[in-house]
Amino acid sequence: MNFNEKIVTKVEIFNSSENKLEKFNNFNKRVFKGNKIQRILLINPPDVDKTLFNFNSANRGRNMNYPPYGLGLISTHLDLIKVENEILNLNHLILKEAKNKKKEEDFIFSTILKKNINQVMLKFNPDFIVITCMFSQTHQSLLDVIKEIKLIKDVPIAIGGVHVTGSMSEQKTRQKFLNDVIGVNYIFKNEAEISLKDFVKHLNCMDDENNITQITAIDEKELIEFEERQTPTGDDLNVIPNHAKMFSGELTKVGKIGGFFSLLPKEKKLSTVLSNRGCRAQCTFCSVRNFNGVSVRRRTVDSVIEELKILRFEHGIDHVMWLDDDFLYNRKESLLLFNEMVKQNLNLTWDNTNGVIAASCTEEVMGAAADSGCIGLIIGMESGNKDILKQIRKPGNVDTFLKAAEVLKKIEKINSRVFLMIGFPNETFQQIKDTVDVSLAMNLDWHNVTILQPLPNTVIFDQMLSEGLIGDINFSKMGYNSGTHGKLTNKSGKGLDPLSIDFSNAFNNKSLNDIPDRTDLDNIWAYMNFHLNFKRLFSEKRNLKLEQQYRYVRNIAELVAPNNAFAIYFASFLYYKLNNAVDDKLLKQFSNAINNNDYWNERCNEFGLKFDHIKYHNYPSLA
Secondary structure (H helix, E strand, O other): OOOOHHHHHHHHHHOOOOOHHHHHHHHHHHHHOOOOOOEEEEEEOOOOOOOOOOHHHHHOOOOEOOOOHHHHHHHHHHHHOOOEEEEEEHHHHHHHHHHHOOOHHHOOHHHHHHHHHHHHHHHHOOOEEEEEOOOHHHHHHHHHHHHHHHHHOOOOEEEEOHHHHHHHHOHHHHHHHHHHOOOOOEEEOOOOHHHHHHHHHHHOOOOOOOOOOOEEEEOOOOEEEEOOOOOOOHHHHHOOOOHHHHOOOOHHHOOEOOOOHHHOOOOOOEEEEOOEEOOOOOOOOOOHHHHHOOOOEEOOHHHHHHHHHHHHHHOOOOEEEEOOOOOOOOHHHHHHHHHHHHHOOOOOEEEEEEEEOHHHOOHHHHHHHHHOOEEEEEEEEEOOOHHHHHHOOOOOOHHHHHHHHHHHHOOOOOEEEEEEEEOOOOOOHHHHHHHHHHHHHHOOOEEEEEEOOOOOOOHHHHHHHHOOOOOOOOHHHOOOOOOOOOOOOOOOOOOOOHHHOOOOOOOOOOOOOOOOOHHHHHHHHHHHHHHHHHHHHHHOOOHHHHHHHHHHHHHHHHHHOOOOHHHHHHHHHHHHHHHOOOOHHHHHHHHHHHHOOHHHHHHHHHOOOOHHHHHOOOOHHHO
8 A cells, every 4th residue: 555645645635624533433343343542562673684684793782672662651551441451562582582592593583583573473463553663763773673573463563763753754755755654544743652652542542532642643545643742741741660571670781770780780670761752953854843832841850850760660670861852941850850869869870962951051950960880871962063053943052061061070079071962964074173182171081982973853954955955865764873773884784984094084184164074074073983982091091080991992893893903992091091900801802803903003003003902002192
């Protein structure tokens, strides 16, 4: 079943019809055969499909394994109306299998996927299935899961999540998305736990109200769309997700959560918590404002503390990552939360991998954050050029970033990092160089650099579309350019490491007023990573920071990129600074990296990083 442009036109006419609810009800009767919904299966697909899955990374336990937080909220809401439900976390199950296999040939992605879907379908026998899809790179994985379900049983399916919402909200992607999701009966947009619950209540005749919101029914001939939003507020915000069904205490046995896990002992259990929704910022590259709405809605501190207690005392969680996009939005509420965490003696540590707004990083707030267990956070800076900051509507300016950095440098226990992004439309070499200069002046612990990938349902996507900068849409290739499944890493994990390319001329012999092309951006990415992250480690003197950086860089050398000679070299350097000794394992690992890879040999020679430095601990900074 494919939807052509004529059907989309028909939908617009149909939506104004007074008979929309009647047609919707008739559609529901056909789909559910007049039956009520008794058992709902909630599915979290693998983050990527088999063509992008990196077995070696998963086998090392490196892949991200976040709890399906949205499904956990839906589960609790369904419990409240006494509708039986289960969560099938396929991403976790795939990672669990990969972690336990000794050889890649013993791991067959599609077989594992099919087996787990089949088992729960036969055992639970759902009469309605809801699938979430947060990331664009999960698109093909979503389609694969839908296909497997339909091969087992013709059960009604609904989908939702950030990727689904963005694809349906953007005219450039809407038609292609509808053509792809064959077999889906309903699409829910935006935050959907209330609209889904109301739909179930409506179909089960559990109330007399017709609260049908933000749902699209996919009929054979037409789409039946209800565009009104149902945004969770008040008591609905305080609902705690069903962590028992999410297996929150098991996830970090086979994967990772957040960006600061390497600073913790390996046996620590990690999970996630959401204290507010939305963001005050209007960044043009971000879909949060469109997905969550324009305001920031905060849970009560009592509700958040109760969830932290459940995680700590019922599931043995030692550390949480805040999922908030604007965690420090309300200074008073933030201080109240931090003080209550101390008062309740939760003995939890936490981080904010999603990033905080620099203006919120005052001495008072950061001091309270550290007291409550903060070990790491990231400032969302993106650019150090005032014109680019204005163009992307970033809250804050260079002075704001520098002030935040001064505060954070006084609190050594917080590992403080910076989000940087390059490749904005018409951004010049000079403007990127401004970002490098400001980052050096801030002098924080690490810099997460990405190349812009415009996502549907964002302002910058529309801008670049109108300027002809976006061509054919490939959902699975949308996403950031680094990370477990980034474009710079191939399926086997054996591709060319971007840091091993020749990036010495990233800015040399360039007209600084020119706009870099894609090859230039790759070179600049590597240049920034080396000079902002690795090279500056030579100047670090503080013991606590040396320990933090050692743990993080050693993690890169062991889990993220075991052949990355820069990471191995600097892990060796940091180990020596801390222990006044040579780590023989790292020594051997560095030897293998430069002897078996001409690219890495060239890069290390270029920057004067030598095997003898490690063996005889005569590093350049110590000479």
